Amino acid sequence: MLLSFLPIPxxxxxxxxxxxxxxxxxxxLVVFFTVLVCVVLIIFSIKYTRGTKADRSNPLDGSLKLEIMWSVIPLFLAIGAFGWASHVYFEMVHPPADAMEIHVVGRQWMWKIQHPTGQREINELHVPVGRPVKLTMTSQDVIHSFFIPAFRVKQDVVPGTYSQLWFEATKPGTYHLFCAEYCGTEHSRMIGSVVVMEPQAYEEWLQSGTTSESMVAAGERLFRDKGCSGCHAGTSSVRAPILNGVYGGPVPLDDGSVVTADDMYMRDSILLPKKQVAAGFKPIMPTYQGQLSEEELFQLIAYIKTLK
Amino acid sequence: MSSEALTHPAEPAKHASAGDNYLTNGFSLKSWLLTLDHKRIGILYLISVSVFFVIGGLAASLIRLELITPAGDVLSHETYNKMFTVHGVVMVFFFLVPSIPAVLGNFLIPLMIGARDLAFPRLNLLSWYIYIVGGLFTLTVALTGGIDTGWTFYTPYSSMFSNTYVAMAAVGVFITGFSSILTGLNFIVTIHKMRAPGLTWFRLPLFVWAHYATSLIMILGTPVLASTVALVAVERVFHIGVFDPALGGDPILFQHLFWFYSHPAVYIMILPAMGVISELISTFSRRPIFGYHFIAFSSIAIAAIGFLVWGHHLFVSGQSPYAGLVFSFITFLVAVPSAIKTFNWTATLYKSSISWDTPMIYAMGFMGLFLIGGLTGLYLAAIAIDIHVTDTYFVVAHFHYIMVGGAVMGYLGGMHYWWPKITGRMYPEGWAKISAVLIFAGFNLTFFPQFIVGYWGMPRRYHTYAAEFQVLNVMSTAGASVLGFAYAFPVFYFLWSLKYGKKAPSNPWGATGLEWQTPSPPPTTNFDEVPVVTEEPYHYPMLEPERV
Structure with a gap:
């Protein structure tokens, strides 16, 4: 590559x-300004060292013109830099709608990953090349940060909430995966690799090994086993919201506000059911705090998303 | 007539011969530990911050030693984590924050404004005792088992997961905060109420302006830090949910509160250094500072804008992208007052007459390092780049360029400049120049490679790392060895000069400023008569330096 002499990873x-x-x-820009100031400093330093012959007549104590110039030029450059950087950022921040979703749970000191097909891995993430991938992540304990230097992406993984990160890999290979937020004793061992594969090879990898049930299937099983279906299925005698078609749509709450039923809303509704009560329903649902692992929550939500 | 008053240090001679000064005013330990003299309190701070600097420096040496190889072969994980925590906590809270204000500010502000002391001398002594109590708490933690949270104390790790002495360290930081608050308060009142007749706001040395801005941050920001670390301790000890989601808290709330203080704290560290640099450049170039008003107000602007940028530490925390944009934009704006200062300092040298004494070498070193430190801040203000480099060595390099390249260079430059005033002795110029150049070189060799290894993706706070990062880490450690060696020089020659240094006249640099009109070292009451000021600051060209 043209710029390969630069220390770019x-x-x-x-x-x-x-x-x-x-x-x-x-x-x-930085080099330009550093060189500019340094060159002027060096010229002045040499020219005006005490004892040298130099014209020191009519010195200047200040100049409004200069002050305005060297305030306004940096200001406009800063605004320009801000504008461009923000543009790049906004292209990075929203995942494409068709992105493939992979779930990540961080804990001291490992990354646990589950693919939609149910394939699980630890400290390794296999992804296909040329396809947008969206990671939905949470932590079981402290804050971690999912960092893939070769992709220039990083996102904190925070307990009690879901964060997202997306990328589209362009080059097959194996790359570093680091935890970037200090998370305790073995922080520097919370590392792994991201394996970017040709789509065909990725499909084969998904089929290999002991594939457990898919996330949706696992979620459906949990929906039954944990008793969710007892109230939330159409045939129930208890009055609870039917969950078909809920995901992604607006939910009117009993306090009059309306929220969007996203992953975080689902999570809160399961763990903190009294936080946001759907309008027209009694706050009778018990909390499932402590009864579901983070992985199981992901599976349940994956299943609820499929209810149409 | 009055200009005569400024330019003729006639009185001092009488005093110097009398040998009656603040250092000879009592020799007992009590006369030091119960002193109300701002100059002696400044010396107390000088000794204590130096001790903390050595402790923080030793921790840094162990860190650099460990990082020579990718494997963890010198320290265990636990010890390594404790070392970078001790390094950060000690350097930030017990060295950098108090260094210039509490040592040089304490000593010089009353002298510079023609006052006998700070407004509240007892409060000043109390500040030092509070600082010492806080410091002892922290040292006890360091010696009896350590703390492994990093100086940032991020929750819920610090509040619920770490098995080290977090609560006690939090108490130490909490206590020390009050020392800052009281010092800031003291400075503000002093600068408002105790200026000599004729010393209007725009005749104040820029050192005083910088300390005024710093003091504002200290009294507005530090209480937030105190309440934040108190909340961490409360959650840890009483399990009251504030930050831990398992207890119903919000871990990101901690980061907002912490950086609300700790970003402005960066300006607490750099603004006083900028004040020092303004004095040095003007004195050694024999020119009034270019654009005095712009430099003065840019300090205030930095202090004010500095309170609105904390969210740039949270770009990858899950903060709303729109909040991120606002913080990013305001952070870019900090470039403007910083640029104003740099350009004005540079312009001061135009048609000047520069003498290359050690303090001027530090000033030029500061300019170069601050330039790089400041400009690399722009990468971190840009969210798209920050996402990649935050929490890597790029950030480590950036803030060391500001805090060590900026603040420590300013502190050392100031120490050399005012050493004759403080002690009445000249330091050995040759040794001082050698060490200044070595510090500059060692610093760059230590921290420049960290920008590169950071962009390559090496996360900070890593005890072990990937093999491809080794070359740059070895360079960094080599630089740190030079730096550590060079830092030891001043300790020795400063101490040496106390006994063997040439006697300093009252104005060895031929500088303007009231502090140079009183003998070196100054008498206990600073001035025999209240000075009257009738001139603009930095009224150069001045008399030639007195022969040493």
């Missing part, structure tokens, strides 16, 4: 190229 995602371009332009 592997670029293996669509984001990597735009982030690096931005980085290089910033670097050009």
């Amino acid at each position: 592997d670029q293996a995602s669509t984001q990597a190229v735009s982030v690096d371009t931005l980085f290089l332009v910033f670097t050009a």
